[in-house]
Amino acid sequence: MKKSHQMLVTTLMEAAIEKAKQGMANGQSPFGCAISINGKIIAVSHNSVVRDTDITAHAEINAIRQACKQIDNIFLSDAIVASTCEPCPMCMAALHWARVKEVYYGASISDAEQAGFNELQLPAADIVKQGKSSVILISGYMEKECTELFKTWTMSAQKQAY
Amino acid sequence: MKKSHQMLVTTLMEAAIEKAKQGMANGQSPFGCAISINGKIIAVSHNSVVRDTDITAHAEINAIRQACKQIDNIFLSDAIVASTCEPCPMCMAALHWARVKEVYYGASISDAEQAGFNELQLPAADIVKQGKSSVILISGYMEKECTELFKTWTMSAQKQAY
Numbered sequence: 001m002k003k004s005h006q007m008l009v010t011t012l013m014e015a016a017i018e019k020a021k022q023g024m025a026n027g028q029s030p031f032g033c034a035i036s037i038n039g040k041i042i043a044v045s046h047n048s049v050v051r052d053t054d055i056t057a058h059a060e061i062n063a064i065r066q067a068c069k070q071i072d073n074i075f076l077s078d079a080i081v082a083s084t085c086e087p088c089p090m091c092m093a094a095l096h097w098a099r100v101k102e103v104y105y106g107a108s109i110s111d112a113e114q115a116g117f118n119e120l121q122l123p124a125a126d127i128v129k130q131g132k133s134s135v136i137l138i139s140g141y142m143e144k145e146c147t148e149l150f151k152t153w154t155m156s157a158q159k160q161a162y
Numbered sequence: 163m164k165k166s167h168q169m170l171v172t173t174l175m176e177a178a179i180e181k182a183k184q185g186m187a188n189g190q191s192p193f194g195c196a197i198s199i200n201g202k203i204i205a206v207s208h209n210s211v212v213r214d215t216d217i218t219a220h221a222e223i224n225a226i227r228q229a230c231k232q233i234d235n236i237f238l239s240d241a242i243v244a245s246t247c248e249p250c251p252m253c254m255a256a257l258h259w260a261r262v263k264e265v266y267y268g269a270s271i272s273d274a275e276q277a278g279f280n281e282l283q284l285p286a287a288d289i290v291k292q293g294k295s296s297v298i299l300i301s302g303y304m305e306k307e308c309t310e311l312f313k314t315w316t317m318s319a320q321k322q323a324y
Contacts, residue, residue, distance in 0.1 A: 120293030131282030
């Protein structure tokens with residue numbers, strides 16, 4: 001990876017982690033997502049399932065919706081996405097529909113499952129491969145910092161898995 | 163299927179089809195979804211991707227969000243869902259997260275693909291089976307009426323696939 005691109009992805013992932021922490025401080029679950037186009041961050045969201053009483057309000061879905069509004073386009077072409085956790089099939093398919101270019105993630109679905117979430121047993125890579133998507137998916141980016149979010153959340157009194 | 167249950171599913175599917183037609187009359191794509199709990203319809207939505215500039219606003223996602231708000235609960239336990247088209251992986255996973263009981267659909271993902279939609283090559287049944295979901299999925303319900311929606315839409319001047 002080019003150094004400038006790596007710096008962008010790191011900045012994006014740091015924004016996603018910071019947003020996840022903000023969410024957790026307000027009783028939300030430990031997930032964050034950031035999206036950039038042409039080097040500019042256009043959306044950063046945390047999961048808001050509990051706050052919004054909306055089971056679809058995962059960090060990636062929230063960020064995609066925010067990004068579509070931001071650029072007034074249903075297609076997020078050339079978008080680079082950083083997600084603190086491996087996208088679930090709902091979010092991975094949403095990223096495909098949005099036609100983003102690259103998705104970097106830190107923690108894995110099994111980390112989320114161990115924390116108590118009712119995950120489908122379908123890795124994001126399988127959705128991409130079996131579904132014949134052209135989205136490029138990169139695992140384990142800043143994995144340590146991202147899995148750390150689950151540790152913090154697991155110790156929280158407010159935690160609510162689903 | 164018990165006759166009373168069949169009547170409920172038919173009523174739900176008719177509501178989904180009617181809503182899809184309303185959407186199409188306003189420039190939206192040919193998808194509708196209805197959700198009931200304890201025999202009562204709690205949500206009916208059409209796809210609103212184009213209207214809302216929101217690539218995640220599929221009929222099922224819209225209906226799930228509406229239903230969660232309606233019953234003030236992130237879980238739609240015991241919900242019966244009728245969707246005019248086979249749920250894409252995003253929507254099928256969302257239905258899993260919402261813990262609905264049964265999902266009936268009419269047209270298939272290949273019908274949507276033939277109409278021009280950029281579908282992932284992943285049948286809803288594979289998401290359920292591979293993902294080890296407990297959602298019960300029933301295909302081909304009122305299939306003729308549901309595939310008819312695509313024919314109407316294909317002839318529309320306003321149509322916009324994605």
